[in-house]
Amino acid sequence: MPGLHPHKLTTSEEDYLKALYLLTEWEDEPVGTGALADQLGLSPASATSMVQKLAVKGLVDHVPRGAISLSDIGRREALRMVRRHRILETFLRDELGYDWDEVHDEAEALEHTVTDRFIDALHARLGHPEVDPHGDSIPSAAGVLATRDAQRLDRFHGAQAIVCRVSDEDPEFLRRAKKLGIVPGAMIELPHQLNYIEASLVWVCAP
Template sequence: MLTTSEEDYLKALYTLTEWEDTEVSTGALADQLGLSPASVTSMIQKLSGKGLVNHVPRKTVALSPSGRREALRMVRRHRLLETFLRDELGYGWDEVHDEAEALEHTVSDRFIDALDARLGHPRHDPHGDAIPAADGSLPVSQAVRLDRYTGQRAIIDRISDEDPDFLRRAAAQGLVPGASIELPYQLDYIEASLIWVRGSGSK
């Protein structure tokens, strides 16, 4: 059994590497979790002892195969709960993240599997992020960040859910997963880095 904190660490580590193919330092993980580097280092040592992460002291930390499985289990919970809150309870897509964060540690895997079936086995959450299957598999995405995209026309694939205010502004402009946009689109650099797109001919 993992503690709530351990689950949060594994999910945060996965989130940092899901869309950016970069090495993660304990400092970056501390920033993601809003904790001190010393606290993060202590927890990473604990997770390493359990075989859940691979850690090079003062350098990088990465999920082990067993750590990745646990992280994806939590990601699956989180994204299915977000989808349930929007589709069944009428939450806005800017409201579901924090609520799902609170709920994901309190429900069982059986509940999540039943919720998945009730929702019709959705493949993506309200923000366009892929929902892992029960076996941990994920569909492959060809999406790239909007500020790095070089085409003339694109389809929005996913939008970062870290800033509720940005989600509200994006929705007001029709910038939601599945929407087609012509480029260049008038967004500042920071906002463009929160949107992932794919070419209009790709899936």
């Protein structure tokens, strides 16, 4: 199937593809329309309708009442949006003084309005960062994403761990985590620090 030109995607379609990617980036569980609807704050009926449209366009693979997965084209477009979002978050923090709990919503608003050329230029101006403020890898312009050997904190076994990433979906949690020193690159002691944070929102690596 020939490549889909990105400008043929609507903002909603881009949001759905990115949401589907994010649901599967760190978890192996199958994703259904219910989980996708929850991620986007929409009704299951709306999610089902959009998934059907995405399937017709060849962007996702889906059978009724079954799991949804990105096609090769869908994954490419999802990573394009993920790249935009994470570079914009990094720009907002490094150049405009936003804190890490403030960048997500701003990047969500901006990511649909800029061009790929602008994003590539911004990435170069920032020094080609490889991760965003929350520790998530930034895909390359070619859609390549570095793999990382990290585990969710509540599944990690060990006395010490290095924080690799922190979920950016809850600003209040990010503020609390920062006060506790739970930020990418930090060494944390286990298990007592588990009592103060939602361990399911933090990914760590062995020291």
